[in-house]
Amino acid sequence: DADVTQTPRNRITKTGKRIMLECSQTKGHDRMYWYRQDPGLGLQLIYYSFDVKDINKGEISDGYSVSRQAQAKFSLSLESAIPNQTALYFCATSEGPGANVLTFGAGSRLTVL
Amino acid sequence: GQNIDQPTEMTATEGAIVQINCTYQTSGFNGLFWYQQHAGEAPTFLSYNVLDGLEEKGRFSSFLSRSKGYSYLLLKELQMKDSASYLCAVRGGGGSYIPTFGRGTSLIVHP
Numbered sequence: 001d002a003d004v005t006q007t008p009r010n011r012i013t014k015t016g017k018r019i020m021l022e023c024s025q026t027k028g029h030d031r032m033y034w035y036r037q038d039p040g041l042g043l044q045l046i047y048y049s050f051d052v053k054d055i056n057k058g059e060i061s062d063g064y065s066v067s068r069q070a071q072a073k074f075s076l077s078l079e080s081a082i083p084n085q086t087a088l089y090f091c092a093t094s095e096g097p098g099a100n101v102l103t104f105g106a107g108s109r110l111t112v113l
Numbered sequence: 114g115q116n117i118d119q120p121t122e123m124t125a126t127e128g129a130i131v132q133i134n135c136t137y138q139t140s141g142f143n144g145l146f147w148y149q150q151h152a153g154e155a156p157t158f159l160s161y162n163v164l165d166g167l168e169e170k171g172r173f174s175s176f177l178s179r180s181k182g183y184s185y186l187l188l189k190e191l192q193m194k195d196s197a198s199y200l201c202a203v204r205g206g207g208g209s210y211i212p213t214f215g216r217g218t219s220l221i222v223h224p
Contacts, residue, residue, distance in 0.1 A: 033211070040121070040216060041216060042200065042214045042215055042216040042217050043156070043200065043202075043214040044214075045211065045213075048211060090155060090156070094210075096210075097210055098210075099144070099161050100204075100210040100211075100212075101146070101158045101161065102148075102156075102158070102212075103158075104155035104156050104157070105155060106154065106155050107153075107154070107155055
């Protein structure tokens with residue numbers, strides 16, 4: 001099984017719908033992240049969490065919310081999806097200070113019509 | 114803020130050597146990463162530099178010059194499977210230890 005699992009892997013939805021992307025990890029890491037990737041724009045940080053009681057906004061948090069249900073689970077919600085939120089979303093985890101190398105999930109491709 | 118610049122696309126021949134450059138401007142510096150990302154897949158960690166100099170790991174090497182705000186990733190003995198995007202990520206000052214990613218360099222290796 002993968003260290004970082006994202007569900008769903010692909011989702012097509014309509015404008016105005018509420019969408020939740022889920023992420024779970026078996027690495028035992030405290031730190032979890034949600035990134036968005038658009039063609040030609042690299043990875044942009046949406047939200048991050050350093051432990052269960054810690055939630056922080058990233059570069060592009062508008063229109064998104066998150067929930068850290070447990071050390072191993074971090075979900076991303078789009079309360080009312082819009083077409084420009086069509087993108088590839090990645091969850092990642094890291095151990096903490098030091099090198100703090102990110103381990104990414106396989107990604108969730110979201111299309112908003 | 115941080116500004117990270119790397120070429121959009123590069124092409125190279127199987128068996129050759131290619132150097133992918135990354136320049137950056139940050140407030141403070143706390144390390145530079147290179148990740149590899151095959152199309153439609155997750156990025157995977159390649160290298161980490163925090164001190165000046167060259168880090169070698171098999172066919173891949175990464176170099177850092179902090180005074181010049183410059184790094185490169187060197188890929189030797191290119192293989193077709195090296196066709197991928199290579200992401201430069203820089204960690205600036207402050208205590209969050211979260212890197213900012215450049216837009217990535219798409220490397221195409223042809224026979």
